[in-house]
Amino acid sequence: MSWIREGELNLLEKISANILKAGPMPKHVAFIMDGNRRFARKKHMERQEGHMQGFNKLAETLRWCKHLNIQEVTVYAFSIENFKRTKDEVDGLMELAKQKFEKLLEERENLEKHGVCIRVLGDLNMLPLDLQQLIAKAVVTTKSHNKCFLNVCFAYTSRYEITNAVREMAWGVEQGLIKSSDVSEALLSECLYSNNSPNPDLLIRTSGEVRLSDFLLWQTSHSCLVFQSVLWPEYSFWNLCEAILQFQLNHKSIQKARDLHREHQAFQQLEADRACAAEHLLQHGNGKPIDAQRRQEALLHQTACREERIQDFLQALKHKRDSFFNDLTSEAILA
Amino acid sequence: MALLHGLLWRLLLFLVHVNRALVSWLRVRLRSVQGRLWERAMAALLLPLALAGFPDQQKKLNHANPDANANPVTGSRAACRRARWLSDGRSLEKLPVHIGLLMAEEELSYTDTANLVVWCMAVGISYVSVYDQQGFFQKNNSRVLEEIVRQQQDLLGADGSKYSVEFLSNGSDKQQHQVLSLRSTVKLLCPDDGKQSIVQVAQQLCRSVENKERSSKDISVSMLDSLLRESKNVPDPELVVKFGPVDSTLGFLPWHIRLTEFISLPSHRGVSYEDLFGALQRYSSCQQRLGQ
Numbered sequence: 001m002s003w004i005r006e007g008e009l010n011l012l013e014k015i016s017a018n019i020l021k022a023g024p025m026p027k028h029v030a031f032i033m034d035g036n037r038r039f040a041r042k043k044h045m046e047r048q049e050g051h052m053q054g055f056n057k058l059a060e061t062l063r064w065c066k067h068l069n070i071q072e073v074t075v076y077a078f079s080i081e082n083f084k085r086t087k088d089e090v091d092g093l094m095e096l097a098k099q100k101f102e103k104l105l106e107e108r109e110n111l112e113k114h115g116v117c118i119r120v121l122g123d124l125n126m127l128p129l130d131l132q133q134l135i136a137k138a139v140v141t142t143k144s145h146n147k148c149f150l151n152v153c154f155a156y157t158s159r160y161e162i163t164n165a166v167r168e169m170a171w172g173v174e175q176g177l178i179k180s181s182d183v184s185e186a187l188l189s190e191c192l193y194s195n196n197s198p199n200p201d202l203l204i205r206t207s208g209e210v211r212l213s214d215f216l217l218w219q220t221s222h223s224c225l226v227f228q229s230v231l232w233p234e235y236s237f238w239n240l241c242e243a244i245l246q247f248q249l250n251h252k253s254i255q256k257a258r259d260l261h262r263e264h265q266a267f268q269q270l271e272a273d274r275a276c277a278a279e280h281l282l283q284h285g286n287g288k289p290i291d292a293q294r295r296q297e298a299l300l301h302q303t304a305c306r307e308e309r310i311q312d313f314l315q316a317l318k319h320k321r322d323s324f325f326n327d328l329t330s331e332a333i334l335a
Numbered sequence: 336m337a338l339l340h341g342l343l344w345r346l347l348l349f350l351v352h353v354n355r356a357l358v359s360w361l362r363v364r365l366r367s368v369q370g371r372l373w374e375r376a377m378a379a380l381l382l383p384l385a386l387a388g389f390p391d392q393q394k395k396l397n398h399a400n401p402d403a404n405a406n407p408v409t410g411s412r413a414a415c416r417r418a419r420w421l422s423d424g425r426s427l428e429k430l431p432v433h434i435g436l437l438m439a440e441e442e443l444s445y446t447d448t449a450n451l452v453v454w455c456m457a458v459g460i461s462y463v464s465v466y467d468q469q470g471f472f473q474k475n476n477s478r479v480l481e482e483i484v485r486q487q488q489d490l491l492g493a494d495g496s497k498y499s500v501e502f503l504s505n506g507s508d509k510q511q512h513q514v515l516s517l518r519s520t521v522k523l524l525c526p527d528d529g530k531q532s533i534v535q536v537a538q539q540l541c542r543s544v545e546n547k548e549r550s551s552k553d554i555s556v557s558m559l560d561s562l563l564r565e566s567k568n569v570p571d572p573e574l575v576v577k578f579g580p581v582d583s584t585l586g587f588l589p590w591h592i593r594l595t596e597f598i599s600l601p602s603h604r605g606v607s608y609e610d611l612f613g614a615l616q617r618y619s620s621c622q623q624r625l626g627q
């Protein structure tokens with residue numbers, strides 16, 4: 001089964017899609033695709049078959065999203081916690097992932113035609129090397145596509161992601177690129193695996209569980225959360241429409257909450273800059289009187305310096321991450 | 336065509352709103368029937384009130400008599416209620432140790448919030464965190480505390496002294512949180528306790544790297560977790576009950592809600608003990624697989 005499904009919506013689906021599109025639409029939707037194993041048990045099939053059906057459903061969902069003008073989708077494919085499952089199942093899932101990424105590379109042209117960019121979020125080092133190389137190849141080949149984005153969270157948990165972001169910032173401090181006082185909410189967001197994506201507008205979890213299970217905890221703090229009871233392989237276009245409708249009902253109040261948060265964040269950044277500028281003035285003021293104008297100048301200077309440092313640091317970080325993927329692909333060619 | 340779609344969308348939204356209103360109206364009606372039955376069984380002397388409709392009557396019940404000690408009838412009612420709540424708590428297969436009350440509403444009510452906190456304490460929950468997006472409760476913490484003490488007396492009667500109140504200030508934090516000690520700890524949270532506290536921990540770690548006390552490679556999930564945990568060993572909230580129509584966490588402690596179950600109730604205003612207990616029952620019936 002391929003990653004890209006062709007085909008139009010049927011008439012009824014098309015009408016409903018157009019009606020929904022008259023309202024505000026989510027630009028980025030995240031899925032916790034839960035219920036594959038329960039589905040397999042229910043249908044008396046092999047567990048692996050359940051995971052397979054789950055993947056097929058993902059391809060179908062991507063097609064629906066395309067027709068609904070949703071450009072970005074993030075899915076929780078494999079959690080770090082999932083390594084605790086039986087060896088048999090973990091191996092099966094790794095094998096499935098390998099097949100699917102091989103398939104993806106075969107479909108290169110089709111991906112280019114649709115402009116699909118694939119990103120993998122997580123700590124690839126935890127995976128077998130051949131899978132790492134396949135993933136790196138897929139990521140590098142689709143890097144420049146920009147019509148729609150699929151983020152696959154693999155060997156991922158949100159706490160690990162946040163910790164990794166802190167580690168990257170500490171690395172920046174070690175390298176002398178940033179100061180510890182430059183650390184802010186915005187900078188931490190930029191250091192997450194998801195730094196290239198806007199925060200999801202809508203998070204959908206299937207199979208009736210009502211928790212986030214360590215998925216995008218940071219990014220979904222102002223997202224609409226929808227918990228649906230259907231098992232993932234049975235997910236339908238109408239389930240997706242229902243979730244979007246719920247998003248639309250929430251849209252105004254969540255937008256308001258987001259604006260409030262953004263204002264507060266800007267205020268905090270200003271306060272932090274002020275504090276740094278004041279400290280700088282105290283240390284380098286040479287006992288001259290501190291008036292409002294000097295304070296303002298110091299603040300502007302501090303803000304400009306901080307922004308410059310952060311820009312340099314983020315560039316270095318991006319370079320580090322890109323070369324990780326590039327090295328993996330070139331290793332694969334040599335091998 | 337676009338105009339027609341727009342109109343249809345509006346109609347659809349309208350229908351959903353009507354549907355929601357209908358459902359919540361039915362819920363209140365149903366509850367009032369149940370409430371009546373319960374009241375009849377509980378106290379015959381309140382029977383005339385029971386016909387006056389449930390929401391009002393619930394308020395009257397909660398506000399009982401401020402002089403609970405003076406009135407032996409109310410006093411014994413409070414004792415009876417307390418015993419029932421405690422046994423309710425014990426009847427559940429599992430009870431959260433730490434519950435979060437997430438207020439996703441514009442208008443906040445001190446009395447109803449205090450009621451919720453007192454009910455949580457009465458069923459035997461050790462840690463109660465109350466969150467709202469504006470940090471309104473944290474700003475007005477003394478008012479909240481006052482209200483909690485009052486509701487405690489109203490609802491639990493004289494013997495409520497068992498849940499005695501103590502002021503504690505959190506040394507490591509600028510904001511003064513008020514804490515009810517002995518049996519339950521109540522914490523009032525605002526958005527700054529969420530992402531901003533993670534940022535502060537990150538700054539702290541980066542500073543120690545700056546001072547060459549630590550290498551960036553040493554930073555681990557468990558290190559962050561222990562720094563983000565209070566000095567007291569408070570577990571992550573196992574359950575968050577969200578009040579209000581917004582389906583979002585609105586920035587509620589992102590680090591700590593990894594495995595938290597979310598249960599929604601329509602509003603905290605006029606909320607009844609049965610509503611809260613219903614949420615606890617739902618929590619008690621779900622099991623977690625932890626990645627397995």
